[in-house]
Amino acid sequence: MSVVINQPVNxxxxxxxxxxxxxxxxxSEPIGIPIKPYSKQFVANLDAVKQMIEIDxxxxxxxxxxxxxxxxxxxTRLSQTSANTGIQIIVPPNTxxxxxxxxxxxLDADDCSVIDNNLIIAEADSxxxxxxxxxxxxxxxxxxxxxxxxxxxxxxVVNIVKIQRMQDQAVHFDAVxxxxxxxxxxxxxxxxxxxxxxxxxxxxxxxxxxxxxxxSLYFGDQDRVIDVSYLMNHIGRHSTSQLTARxxxxxxxxxxxxxxxxxxxxxxxxxxxxxxxxxxxxPTVKSDSVPLLLCGEEDVKGEHAASCGKFDPDQLFYLMSxxxxxxxxxxxxxxxxxxxxxxxxxxxxLQTVISEVIQRRLAGE
Amino acid sequence: xxxxxLVIKDLHVNVEDSPILKGLNLEVGRGEVHVIMGPNGAGKSxxxxxxxxxxxxxxxxxxxxxxxxxxxxxxxxxxxKLGLFLSFQYPExxxxxxxxxxxxxxxxxxxGESISITKFNRILREKMDxxxxxxxxxxxxxxxxxxxxxKKKSEILQMLVLEPKLAVLDETDSGLDxxxxxxxxxxxxxxxxxxNAIVIITHHSRILxxxxxxxxxxxxxxxxxxxxxxxxxxxxxxxxxxxxxSQSGRA
Ligand SMILES: Nc1ncnc2c1ncn2[C@@H]1O[C@H](COP(=O)(O)OP(=O)(O)O)[C@@H](O)[C@H]1O
Ligand SMILES: [Mg+2]
Numbered sequence: 369m370s371v372v373i374n375q376p377v378n379x380x381x382x383x384x385x386x387x388x389x390x391x392x393x394x395x396s397e398p399i400g401i402p403i404k405p406y407s408k409q410f411v412a413n414l415d416a417v418k419q420m421i422e423i424d425x426x427x428x429x430x431x432x433x434x435x436x437x438x439x440x441x442x443x444t445r446l447s448q449t450s451a452n453t454g455i456q457i458i459v460p461p462n463t464x465x466x467x468x469x470x471x472x473x474x475l476d477a478d479d480c481s482v483i484d485n486n487l488i489i490a491e492a493d494s495x496x497x498x499x500x501x502x503x504x505x506x507x508x509x510x511x512x513x514x515x516x517x518x519x520x521x522x523x524x525v526v527n528i529v530k531i532q533r534m535q536d537q538a539v540h541f542d543a544v545x546x547x548x549x550x551x552x553x554x555x556x557x558x559x560x561x562x563x564x565x566x567x568x569x570x571x572x573x574x575x576x577x578x579x580x581x582x583x584s585l586y587f588g589d590q591d592r593v594i595d596v597s598y599l600m601n602h603i604g605r606h607s608t609s610q611l612t613a614r615x616x617x618x619x620x621x622x623x624x625x626x627x628x629x630x631x632x633x634x635x636x637x638x639x640x641x642x643x644x645x646x647x648x649x650x651p652t653v654k655s656d657s658v659p660l661l662l663c664g665e666e667d668v669k670g671e672h673a674a675s676c677g678k679f680d681p682d683q684l685f686y687l688m689s690x691x692x693x694x695x696x697x698x699x700x701x702x703x704x705x706x707x708x709x710x711x712x713x714x715x716x717x718l719q720t721v722i723s724e725v726i727q728r729r730l731a732g733e
Numbered sequence: 734x735x736x737x738x739l740v741i742k743d744l745h746v747n748v749e750d751s752p753i754l755k756g757l758n759l760e761v762g763r764g765e766v767h768v769i770m771g772p773n774g775a776g777k778s779x780x781x782x783x784x785x786x787x788x789x790x791x792x793x794x795x796x797x798x799x800x801x802x803x804x805x806x807x808x809x810x811x812x813x814k815l816g817l818f819l820s821f822q823y824p825e826x827x828x829x830x831x832x833x834x835x836x837x838x839x840x841x842x843x844x845g846e847s848i849s850i851t852k853f854n855r856i857l858r859e860k861m862d863x864x865x866x867x868x869x870x871x872x873x874x875x876x877x878x879x880x881x882x883x884k885k886k887s888e889i890l891q892m893l894v895l896e897p898k899l900a901v902l903d904e905t906d907s908g909l910d911x912x913x914x915x916x917x918x919x920x921x922x923x924x925x926x927x928x929n930a931i932v933i934i935t936h937h938s939r940i941l942x943x944x945x946x947x948x949x950x951x952x953x954x955x956x957x958x959x960x961x962x963x964x965x966x967x968x969x970x971x972x973x974x975x976x977x978x979s980q981s982g983r984a
Contacts, residue, residue: 677828681789686825688809689785689818690835690891691843697810700838704829704874 371450374398375442377541377567378597381628382660390624390658393567393595399539401446401511402481406453412470420465421496422458427451427485432517436571436599438543439513447515447543451485459494459524468497468529468714475512475534476505486516490524490552497527499715504534504562514542520552520578529557529713530568533725536590538563544570548578550604557712560586560594561725567595574638576604584613585709587702588621588653589729597626602638602668613644614709616702617653618729628660629670636667644674647705649698699730737801738763738930739899744795746776746783746955753779755955756795761899764927766944768966769934771952772974777934778822780952781903785809785819799899814843816898820888820905822934827875832887833857835875836894843895860893864920881908889920900924901932906940918943938966953977 376392383391411425431448438444453473459465473482482502490496504510512534520526532540540563546554552575560566572580580600588594600609611627629640646655659672679701687697703710703723713719739761746754753776761767771777783790784797786809797804804812827835837853857871864886876884885905892900902921906914918940925931925944933946941963949965951958951974958977959965 683825683827685782685785685787685789685809686821687827689813690839690895691810691813692839693808693810693842696838696842700830700835701827704827707829
């Protein structure tokens with residue numbers, strides 16, 4: 369059995385001028401997602417953490433209400449009804465899980481679809497870190513569609529790292545939804561490095577003095593299409609959010625970045641910021657950014673800055689005149705863009721893996 | 734000249750299809766310091782850039798040889814590895830890359846030998862001391878937010894660390910105050926040896942109060958119009974380039 373995805377994805381919460389063509393991403397062709405079991409082990413270090421938390425592998429038994437549409441209502445629905453994998457976690461109150469839980473999916477010709485539905489409930493004053501790593505075998509046409517719901521209860525800290533480094537034939541859809549209760553924090557690190565199409569969506573409800581920090585990194589080369597969307601619903605007083613996105617685009621890659629700060633009535637003294645920096649390595653790339661600021665409350669601070677840099681021939685010449693060949697010089701510049709985000713990833717091995725993926729791409733391998 | 738170190742013969746260079754260098758000849762021997770002076774737009778920076786192989790500068794005729802090797806078709810990094818260095822008139826900024834990382838990696842790229850961070854940083858601090866640069870510059874991003882003078886010092890620091898065989902300084906003394914010129918000159922003197930050579934492109938005679946050149950050339954309208962010893966500096970101080978310019982215009 370297989371489901372056909374045809375709805376547009378990442379529709380903006382408030383529509384902008386239609387001629388900008390940024391309100392949503394229309395799929396260039398319908399995408400079929402096979403529904404069949406996923407066969408591999410996917411939690412690397414279950415034993416290390418299972419004493420401390422309640423954990424089940426597989427999709428949740430009951431549906432919990434979603435905060436938004438996700439990547440699209442069709443895709444969110446798919447994860448709710450037809451997930452073939454997932455994890456369910458409850459971190460008991462005051463429990464601090466130091467070691468990151470590593471969840472790795474490897475897609476290939478046999479396991480050609482991952483539809484995961486994850487639920488993480490962090491009870492009051494608990495802490496946990498989860499690393500999701502999606503990779504695929506070369507030349508395998510595979511699809512990932514994910515839904516990760518987080519409930520961070522008061523005073524808890526949830527760190528989520530999502531790394532997508534699939535091969536050129538892969539499609540990646542991923543939705544993360546976080547309900548962040550008073551004084552709780554959710555930190556998201558996201559690295560989009562592969563796939564022919566990568567669409568991600570993060571939506572969060574921030575209650576009183578809740579905080580979310582997002583570090584997003586994307587590298588688009590060849591004909592990759594990247595569409596990333598973030599919606600911060602500031603509901604409570606003193607809630608804060610900081611979004612930092614850093615990207616590099618090369619060849620004919622296309623990227624749309626959508627970041628919305630929605631200050632609801634009553635969210636007085638809330639503060640949100642969005643910063644995006646993108647380095648354009650070739651004039652043939654396309655880079656769109658849509659920052660939105662919605663204010664239902666006056667006593668708030670919202671800030672947005674988007675900038676883009678070009679790697680111009682004079683800069684390249686400067687580096688080469690110091691002895692770096694063209695690939696080394698480009699790599700130096702690209703790593704400079706990414707290093708603040710890569711440095712945040714709580715796993716040395718993955719940091720190296722990411723650097724290597726980027727290096728291979730730049731070398732055209 | 735005792736040895737063929739740098740030999741430029743009948744060099745013609747176009748920038749965006751217009752001829753800038755029009756048959757330039759220059760020889761620099763090992764151990765020598767040459768000064769090139771000339772009016773704005775004469776082609777001095779063009780010469781500097783073409784020596785390191787900037788792709789925008791098209792060599793339409795002539796040859797550049799360094800230690801017997803033809804440079805014309807070599808990439809900038811290949812020339813750097815042969816021992817050429819350019820102190821840029823307008824150094825680029827490289828945000829996100831610290832000076833110490835940049836220089837250590839450049840050193841490794843050029844020599845092909847690895848060097849430990851501790852050992853490298855010790856050498857770097859020594860050279861920075863010499864140039865009266867505060868230690869914190871090592872952890873700042875390359876030229877990022879540096880003042881004009883700091884950028885020029887950073888270029889000389891790079892020269893001292895990379896230890897090239899031939900250094901071309903393109904107006905490294907421009908825009909510096911008296912103290913900074915002295916410090917930069919000290920750096921250059923420290924580098925000067927019988928094993929390497931320096932080509933100083935300058936508008937001012939001030940740096941030449943510290944560094945005694947062996948040869949002085951006037952570059953006018955894409956050619957070396959006149960060459961001689963240090964006595965030429967006094968000549969240009971007195972009468973400027975106008976006289977030479979009108980001569981070359983007639984030629
Ligand atoms: N990158 C460039 N693009 C276009 N024109 C250039 C470039 N570099 C130099 N030129 C032109 O070449 C001529 C010589 O410039 P330059 O070599 O910088 O002179 P100098 O350094 O002697 O002042 C000038 O007319 C200048 O406008
Ligand atoms: Mg110049």
